[in-house]
Amino acid sequence: MAESPITPQNQDFAAWYQDVVLQGDMAESAEIVKGCMVIKANGYAVWEMLQRELDTRFKATGHQNVYFPLLIPQSFLQREAEHVEGFSPELAVVTIAGGKELEEPYVIRPTSETIVGHFFAKWIQSWRDLPMLMNQWANVVRWELRTRLFLRTTEFLWQEGHTAHATHEEAVEEVLRMLNVYAEVAEDVMAVPVIRGVKTQSEKFAGALRSYSIEAMMQNGLALQAGTSHDLGQNFGRAFDVKFQNKEGQLDYVWQTSWGVSTRLIGGLIMTHSDNKGLVLPPKLAPVKAVLVPIYRKDEERGKVLEAAHKIAADVGAKVDDREGQSPGAKFFHWERRGVPVVLELGPRDLASGSIVLKRRDTGVKQPMPQTELAGALPAALDQMQQDLYRVAQERLRANTVLANSMGEVEQILADVTAEKGGGKFVMAHLKDNPACDARLKEFKATVRCIPLTDAYDGPGKCIVTGEPVDRRAVIAKAY
Amino acid sequence: MAESPITPQNQDFAAWYQDVVLQGDMAESAEIVKGCMVIKANGYAVWEMLQRELDTRFKATGHQNVYFPLLIPQSFLQREAEHVEGFSPELAVVTIAGGKELEEPYVIRPTSETIVGHFFAKWIQSWRDLPMLMNQWANVVRWELRTRLFLRTTEFLWQEGHTAHATHEEAVEEVLRMLNVYAEVAEDVMAVPVIRGVKTQSEKFAGALRSYSIEAMMQNGLALQAGTSHDLGQNFGRAFDVKFQNKEGQLDYVWQTSWGVSTRLIGGLIMTHSDNKGLVLPPKLAPVKAVLVPIYRKDEERGKVLEAAHKIAADVGAKVDDREGQSPGAKFFHWERRGVPVVLELGPRDLASGSIVLKRRDTGVKQPMPQTELAGALPAALDQMQQDLYRVAQERLRANTVLANSMGEVEQILADVTAEKGGGKFVMAHLKDNPACDARLKEFKATVRCIPLTDAYDGPGKCIVTGEPVDRRAVIAKAY
Numbered sequence: 006m007a008e009s010p011i012t013p014q015n016q017d018f019a020a021w022y023q024d025v026v027l028q029g030d031m032a033e034s035a036e037i038v039k040g041c042m043v044i045k046a047n048g049y050a051v052w053e054m055l056q057r058e059l060d061t062r063f064k065a066t067g068h069q070n071v072y073f074p075l076l077i078p079q080s081f082l083q084r085e086a087e088h089v090e091g092f093s094p095e096l097a098v099v100t101i102a103g104g105k106e107l108e109e110p111y112v113i114r115p116t117s118e119t120i121v122g123h124f125f126a127k128w129i130q131s132w133r134d135l136p137m138l139m140n141q142w143a144n145v146v147r148w149e150l151r152t153r154l155f156l157r158t159t160e161f162l163w164q165e166g167h168t169a170h171a172t173h174e175e176a177v178e179e180v181l182r183m184l185n186v187y188a189e190v191a192e193d194v195m196a197v198p199v200i201r202g203v204k205t206q207s208e209k210f211a212g213a214l215r216s217y218s219i220e221a222m223m224q225n226g227l228a229l230q231a232g233t234s235h236d237l238g239q240n241f242g243r244a245f246d247v248k249f250q251n252k253e254g255q256l257d258y259v260w261q262t263s264w265g266v267s268t269r270l271i272g273g274l275i276m277t278h279s280d281n282k283g284l285v286l287p288p289k290l291a292p293v294k295a296v297l298v299p300i301y302r303k304d305e306e307r308g309k310v311l312e313a314a315h316k317i318a319a320d321v322g323a324k325v326d327d328r329e330g331q332s333p334g335a336k337f338f339h340w341e342r343r344g345v346p347v348v349l350e351l352g353p354r355d356l357a358s359g360s361i362v363l364k365r366r367d368t369g370v371k372q373p374m375p376q377t378e379l380a381g382a383l384p385a386a387l388d389q390m391q392q393d394l395y396r397v398a399q400e401r402l403r404a405n406t407v408l409a410n411s412m413g414e415v416e417q418i419l420a421d422v423t424a425e426k427g428g429g430k431f432v433m434a435h436l437k438d439n440p441a442c443d444a445r446l447k448e449f450k451a452t453v454r455c456i457p458l459t460d461a462y463d464g465p466g467k468c469i470v471t472g473e474p475v476d477r478r479a480v481i482a483k484a485y
Numbered sequence: 486m487a488e489s490p491i492t493p494q495n496q497d498f499a500a501w502y503q504d505v506v507l508q509g510d511m512a513e514s515a516e517i518v519k520g521c522m523v524i525k526a527n528g529y530a531v532w533e534m535l536q537r538e539l540d541t542r543f544k545a546t547g548h549q550n551v552y553f554p555l556l557i558p559q560s561f562l563q564r565e566a567e568h569v570e571g572f573s574p575e576l577a578v579v580t581i582a583g584g585k586e587l588e589e590p591y592v593i594r595p596t597s598e599t600i601v602g603h604f605f606a607k608w609i610q611s612w613r614d615l616p617m618l619m620n621q622w623a624n625v626v627r628w629e630l631r632t633r634l635f636l637r638t639t640e641f642l643w644q645e646g647h648t649a650h651a652t653h654e655e656a657v658e659e660v661l662r663m664l665n666v667y668a669e670v671a672e673d674v675m676a677v678p679v680i681r682g683v684k685t686q687s688e689k690f691a692g693a694l695r696s697y698s699i700e701a702m703m704q705n706g707l708a709l710q711a712g713t714s715h716d717l718g719q720n721f722g723r724a725f726d727v728k729f730q731n732k733e734g735q736l737d738y739v740w741q742t743s744w745g746v747s748t749r750l751i752g753g754l755i756m757t758h759s760d761n762k763g764l765v766l767p768p769k770l771a772p773v774k775a776v777l778v779p780i781y782r783k784d785e786e787r788g789k790v791l792e793a794a795h796k797i798a799a800d801v802g803a804k805v806d807d808r809e810g811q812s813p814g815a816k817f818f819h820w821e822r823r824g825v826p827v828v829l830e831l832g833p834r835d836l837a838s839g840s841i842v843l844k845r846r847d848t849g850v851k852q853p854m855p856q857t858e859l860a861g862a863l864p865a866a867l868d869q870m871q872q873d874l875y876r877v878a879q880e881r882l883r884a885n886t887v888l889a890n891s892m893g894e895v896e897q898i899l900a901d902v903t904a905e906k907g908g909g910k911f912v913m914a915h916l917k918d919n920p921a922c923d924a925r926l927k928e929f930k931a932t933v934r935c936i937p938l939t940d941a942y943d944g945p946g947k948c949i950v951t952g953e954p955v956d957r958r959a960v961i962a963k964a965y
């Protein structure tokens with residue numbers, strides 16, 4: 006499998022992505038389980054690193070991890086009208102268990118607001134129980150028609166935060182706090198620049214008052230919703246009767262939030278940084294940061310090179326690829342496809358001169374240096390690579406973000422864009438948050454990704470559909 | 486909830502356990518989802534610590550984490566005759582998805598040997614691909630009739646290792662290696678002494694050639710199977726056509742293993758160490774190791790005590806319980822029920838004399854000392870407590886392990902034992918590994934827990950049922 010070629014990105018972006026994922030030992034389609042994938046070793050190791058980065062930040066902001074059941078009584082979903090409408094078409098339903106037909110079927114959680122609502126009602130009585138700040142790491146199932154490895158799969162892994170608050174103000178603070186945590190991890194850890202914004206009413210989470218998201222741009226110019234944070238208002242509080250006695254002694258419904266990111270982030274990571282040689286991982290998320298490939302031809306060289314290789318690698322925390330029966334060329338190829346940020350080369354001539362060669366995965370540039378300098382040069386190279394990946398992605402986002410002042414202009418810019426051919430843009434236009442306006446974009450398969458939280462892209466203007474005044478331009482794009 | 490009393494252990498062990506779990510913020514029954522539980526914050530934090538201890542050891546022994554789908558085509562289970570017979574009665578079946586009846590239903594994984602077998606067949610061609618050493622952290626569902634928090638729940642969290650080898654010898658080595666990893670974590674981390682042994686043919690995993698387990702004794706003398714490691718032989722290799730070319734160029738089926746531990750371990754942890762005051766956690770698995778409770782009555786004391794409390798706590802890595810509106814007594818009670826190993830008390834008089842009081846959760850003994858000695862005394866107390874908990878549990882195991890030389894004797898010893906009343910023993914008797922012998926024990930609801938791997942409990946003898954010679958005594962007990 007490792008020997009297959011990778012489709013060039015500009016030939017077919019979708020095929021390129023699939024090749025990079027497979028060759029990078031990240032995931033493969035499960036085929037026999039519709040729309041599912043097997044997350045392979047390199048992919049799961051990246052997920053573990055991402056989990057740690059996120060989990061540390063969740064705990065630092067006062068959240069505790071808990072675990073709710075996978076199965077939810079089907080009737081629970083019906084308690085919140087928008088929620089059931091949004092999720093019904095995607096449910097997987099358990100009708101038989103323990104050899105018997107169930108009286109009430111269970112659905113496999115597509116998300117857990119309903120079952121969390123049920124327990125919040127048991128646990129919350131007074132303002133003293135608030136805020137209640139919980140998170141769970143879990144799998145969820147949504148029966149999707151069109152699936153893509155990592156980006157959209159029937160089952161996926163994620164975290165879902167669920168919180169309850171005494172006031173709407175506190176809930177909104179929480180929603181934005183967690184949106185910022187997501188943006189920080191995307192930008193500082195994944196090296197993926199994102200736009201923070203609010204979703205339109207058409208695009209919000211089913212059951213939310215307001216949804217916020219971070220949106221990233223892939224190398225084909227398509228948008229990827231990389232994380233969402235929802236202000237649920239009192240909707241689920243009402244549906245599940247989650248009441249508390251406030252400081253004034255009155256009963257009120259709690260204000261809830263929920264927020265989540267998933268294994269989809271890994272798809273976004275791959276589509277942001279990888280190239281025609283395969284996977285590129287930012288150093289902060291690379292399970293293996295550096296591999297040393299020893300080079301020798303003759304048997305008498307072997308011992309000396311390997312000895313030095315292990316010594317140097319131990320000093321700088323690199324892994325030595327000392328597999329027998331594999332040429333150095335095959336080894337370079339192997340680690341390149343797996344996205345290892347730095348490969349070190351050490352041969353007999355390097356040994357004689359006390360030097361070593363450092364090669365960065367993203368630039369491909371070989372940097373020879375005295376072995377004595379490696380301990381400083383390796384972390385510096387990793388750090389520089391992390392920064393460069395972010396800079397390149399940010400530059401791409403900037404270069405492919407354009408303004409438009411009419412619906413005709415928006416349509417013209419996005420008309421020919423596909424996931425395969427690319428050419429996507431983030432089109433910034435003034436557009437009223439109004440389902441009729443969202444519908445106009447659907448005609449050419451575009452969507453409002455979000456309305457940014459800041460005026461970085463221009464100030465107020467008139468809606469290109471209704472002419473009404475709006476505060477700022479929305480991000481319009483074709484999206485995954 | 487934190488105010489309810491805990492049923493004394495000797496009054497009703499089962500009720501005591503339930504109280505300890507609830508009051509310790511470990512878990513609660515999900516009720517509306519049959520046989521499921523919600524794992525609460527303290528329980529999930531213990532699980533995270535256990536996961537880390539196990540995961541580090543899995544990686545150190547060369548395993549990589551991956552993730553297989555939750556849903557398995559129903560037909561997969563039928564490929565291995567014993568496997569389907571063993572698991573069929575417990576399956577949860579998805580028959581509807583995306584609004585349509587499925588042509589072939591999926592089962593929610595009760596364990597993943599079948600789907601792993603399917604992928605091993607795709608991934609393994611040659612001896613060069615072996616050994617394949619994988620593990621997954623996942624949830625599984627088994628529709629159990631009688632459930633108990635942590636010990637037996639319809640859904641539970643676990644890890645399942647799956648490996649493939651070129652020879653049976655290597656597979657058996659792996660099976661024992663992982664059994665030893667489990668025993669090490671049970672004894673060194675959980676402070677739970679275990680007996681390593683092989684299961685009888687009647688009690689082995691459905692589809693295995695041979696199953697090994699670690700067995701622990703709870704405070705009521707019942708046995709708990711705390712982890713299993715299976716020699717699957719070539720059974721799943723044959724069922725899923727997992728063939729490889731061996732070094733001699735011939736095609737052969739791979740030899741597989743699987744091994745798992747689950748959230749059940751937390752139940753075993755609780756039933757081994759906790760007492761009538763509630764949860765007791767061994768320091769190595771305590772999410773919070775030490776809490777400092779500041780004591781003051783007058784407002785002018787408050788500032789000084791809190792200031793000193795935070796300074797001392799920061800120095801020794803303890804948490805300060807500085808909640809307002811709670812008495813010191815309520816705080817002691819709170820942390821006691823949550824199993825925090827050490828509570829520190831600091832009041833105005835301690836402040837004046839430069840002293841502090843250290844109280845261990847297991848012994849309840851208060852140890853006053855100069856504040857300057859705390860930095861050394863706290864880790865020493867935690868270390869001593871970890872050792873003492875193990876020693877006490879080991880002593881209990883020793884004291885409640887008895888020899889028996891006839892079936893009448895075995896029955897007499899175990900006749901009146903129940904999970905509620907306790908009085909359980911590990912009865913060591915010579916018994917042939919033969920389904921007829923296991924059946925005799927079923928008459929009084931006992932089972933062979935395992936046949937130990939060593940002669941620590943006597944050598945060869947004659948089977949108390951058939952009179953045939955057997956190598957050593959088996960462990961017979963009532964069990965969870």
